[in-house]
Amino acid sequence: xxxxxxxxLVFFVLLVLWAGSFLGDICFGSVHVALSEWSNPNSxxxxxxxxxxxxxxxxxxxxxxxISVSGLLMQTMFHNPLAGPYVLGISSGASLGVALFLLGSxxxxxxxLNDSLGLILSATIGAVCVLLLIMLFSLxxxxxxxxxxxxxMLGQLAGALVTILQNHSNPDSLKLFIVWSxxxxxxxxWTYMQVLLPLVLVGLLLVVFLLKPLxxxxxxxxYAKSLGFSIRKIHIIIIICVAILAGGTTAFxxxxxFIGMAVPHIARRLFNSDNHLITFPASILCGAxxxxxxxxxxxxPPNGHVLPINAVSALVGTPIIIWxxxxxxx
Amino acid sequence: xxxxxxxxxxxxxxxxxHLNVQVRAGEFICLIGLNGSGKSTLLxxxxxxxxxxxxxIYIDGKNIDSLKQEAVAKYFSLVLTDSIQVxxxxxxxxxxxxxxxxxxxxxxLTPKDKRIVYQAIEQVGLASKLNTNFNSMSDGEKQRALxxxxxxxxxxxxxxDEPTAYLDVLNRIHIMQLLKNLSKQMNKSFVISTHxxxxxxxxxxxxxxxxxxxxxxxxxxxxxxxxxFQQVFKIECDYSEETSVLFHxxxxxxxxxxxxxxxxxxxxxxxxxxxxxGFRVTENASICIWAKGKTFxxxxxxxxxxxxxxxxxxxxxxx
Numbered sequence: 001x002x003x004x005x006x007x008x009l010v011f012f013v014l015l016v017l018w019a020g021s022f023l024g025d026i027c028f029g030s031v032h033v034a035l036s037e038w039s040n041p042n043s044x045x046x047x048x049x050x051x052x053x054x055x056x057x058x059x060x061x062x063x064x065x066x067i068s069v070s071g072l073l074m075q076t077m078f079h080n081p082l083a084g085p086y087v088l089g090i091s092s093g094a095s096l097g098v099a100l101f102l103l104g105s106x107x108x109x110x111x112x113l114n115d116s117l118g119l120i121l122s123a124t125i126g127a128v129c130v131l132l133l134i135m136l137f138s139l140x141x142x143x144x145x146x147x148x149x150x151x152x153m154l155g156q157l158a159g160a161l162v163t164i165l166q167n168h169s170n171p172d173s174l175k176l177f178i179v180w181s182x183x184x185x186x187x188x189x190w191t192y193m194q195v196l197l198p199l200v201l202v203g204l205l206l207v208v209f210l211l212k213p214l215x216x217x218x219x220x221x222x223y224a225k226s227l228g229f230s231i232r233k234i235h236i237i238i239i240i241c242v243a244i245l246a247g248g249t250t251a252f253x254x255x256x257x258f259i260g261m262a263v264p265h266i267a268r269r270l271f272n273s274d275n276h277l278i279t280f281p282a283s284i285l286c287g288a289x290x291x292x293x294x295x296x297x298x299x300x301p302p303n304g305h306v307l308p309i310n311a312v313s314a315l316v317g318t319p320i321i322i323w324x325x326x327x328x329x330x
Numbered sequence: 331x332x333x334x335x336x337x338x339x340x341x342x343x344x345x346x347x348h349l350n351v352q353v354r355a356g357e358f359i360c361l362i363g364l365n366g367s368g369k370s371t372l373l374x375x376x377x378x379x380x381x382x383x384x385x386x387i388y389i390d391g392k393n394i395d396s397l398k399q400e401a402v403a404k405y406f407s408l409v410l411t412d413s414i415q416v417x418x419x420x421x422x423x424x425x426x427x428x429x430x431x432x433x434x435x436x437x438x439l440t441p442k443d444k445r446i447v448y449q450a451i452e453q454v455g456l457a458s459k460l461n462t463n464f465n466s467m468s469d470g471e472k473q474r475a476l477x478x479x480x481x482x483x484x485x486x487x488x489x490x491d492e493p494t495a496y497l498d499v500l501n502r503i504h505i506m507q508l509l510k511n512l513s514k515q516m517n518k519s520f521v522i523s524t525h526x527x528x529x530x531x532x533x534x535x536x537x538x539x540x541x542x543x544x545x546x547x548x549x550x551x552x553x554x555x556x557x558x559f560q561q562v563f564k565i566e567c568d569y570s571e572e573t574s575v576l577f578h579x580x581x582x583x584x585x586x587x588x589x590x591x592x593x594x595x596x597x598x599x600x601x602x603x604x605x606x607x608g609f610r611v612t613e614n615a616s617i618c619i620w621a622k623g624k625t626f627x628x629x630x631x632x633x634x635x636x637x638x639x640x641x642x643x644x645x646x647x648x649x
Binding site for chain 2: 208216218271
């Protein structure tokens with residue numbers, strides 16, 4: 001029972017950290033803004049807080065939670081601690097989708113659709129395609145390590161196609177794509193938020209229905225089947241969830257490296273548990289906190305320069321992953 | 331309880347065909363066969379984990395193909411040879427997962443579920459390891475935890491694929507004894523694949539022996555009496571004084587006295603079977619069995635297998 005008490009305490013600490021980081025992310029930026037400016041609707045600072053920093057902080061929370069949970073799902077599904085949306089090429093698939101959408105218009109003019117929904121759809125479709133390919137290979141490749149290599153290769157393949165597209169596209173759309181691929185949380189305005197928020201919430205809600213079969217999957221697919229679950233059905237729902245959570249959010253913010261893979265491990269370590277009833281909410285909180293921190297780190301350079309979030313998340317994520325690999329002496 | 335009808339199993343090619351076997355409630359069955367003979371395939375096929383090639387499997391009179399996976403999970407629970415690769419899973423969490431077929435959509439454990447989980451862990455002797463990490467335990471303890479998972483699933487039939495593999499001698503005996511006791515206490519049917527012939531001969535109500543793409547079914551003593559082991563393994567195989575001493579598993583206190591007379595070997599096998607079933611074999615008793623070659627006479631009735639005699643005695647003389 002002491003274990004339960006400890007878990008509650010850790011959750012409480014995480015919640016406090018989360019709230020603190022959220023406020024911190026709003027206060028902290030290239031321009032110093034006091035929170036008291038909030039109440040003054042006529043000030044320029046009010047606009048910065050309300051139209052820029054608040055949606056950015058909410059985006060960090062939503063996207064951090066979404067990619068972390070998708071990493072958790074993939075790690076359980078593939079029985080591989082190194083699985084994650086970025087490593088398995090899901091983000092690359094989304095990139096390819098977006099590249100086709102943004103750059104492909106010069107190659108295939110008839111595809112041209114200048115519309116945010118098109119961007120989101122193309123990223124999601126790209127992510128799903130890569131996921132389905134990986135699933136297909138997973139039927140043949142029983143060894144998780146080889147599957148991981150296939151995922152990395154698919155990512156490289158998508159990257160190569162993106163390079164070809166870049167080579168043939170006009171400079172304007174090229175810049176648009178490059179900026180997207182740096183990753184940015186501030187690209188989400190209140191209008192986009194109306195899509196992102198429900199998207200993430202629906203994705204997370206779907207995962208809630210998966211928690212029980214996910215726990216059974218921990219024991220392996222045969223055991224899960226013997227416990228009364230249809231493996232095929234569960235895999236399909238997991239793919240849909242990952243597509244929504246990883247593919248959908250990548251569309252808005254660009255690829256964000258390694259957070260999705262690192263956060264589930266942090267969650268497991270904090271609670272010493274693989275039980276998804278614990279790791280799911282823990283991943284949501286840890287993912288949100290970590291991405292808020294990454295976003296704050298982006299604002300560190302002086303004189304209004306801002307670092308791309310994709311680079312910062314990789315700087316934060318990779319040491320964590322190396323630490324995980326060293327810790328697992330198996 | 332479970333019945334197969336002209337069942338054929340295998341992967342690309344057929345391993346075993348025309349299987350007509352049954353599992354009775356509370357029956358303890360040991361499945362013996364060489365590596366690659368189809369033991370695992372048979373276990374996987376029985377519970378619907380693997381597609382059968384032809385034939386039917388009936389559970390409680392219902393065809394297993396017509397049942398949903400959730401319904402099947404309430405009839406069969408399994409311990410497989412697959413290793414479980416999870417870093418942070420406590421014994422309690424592992425055993426709770428066994429409750430899956432009984433819990434709600436979220437997998438919430440009611441107080442009743444929790445009681446069953448605790449009880450299962452206690453029954454396998456891991457009460458002190460409730461919060462221990464599964465992967466940090468010894469092979470013997472892991473096997474016990476998996477058995478507790480099966481108990482938590484609370485199904486009438488339990489299938490175990492080589493639960494004693496990779497274990498040391500002492501653990502093998504303890505696990506077998508644990509399984510036998512559980513089957514008796516809870517009146518569950520166990521089908522256990524194993525390479526421990528000597529242990530299996532002592533505990534099994536029925537032996538399923540796979541050899542040369544055939545399945546031989548019978549009580550251990552019947553198989554000896556009919557010289558099946560000699561036939562299929564091409565080796566001499568019989569009870570000797572030594573083996574019965576070396577791995578002697580304690581049995582329940584014998585109750586009803588029975589006398590066995592007649593041919594040396596068949597009466598010895600008969601005696602062995604009676605002792606395993608919990609009868610006391612003495613010189614003078616009101617119940618007498620006469621063994622002659624491969625036939626047995628009791629109360630003026632003639633039987634040709636030891637299994638039939640056991641059924642008759644159990645029906646008429648158990649207390």
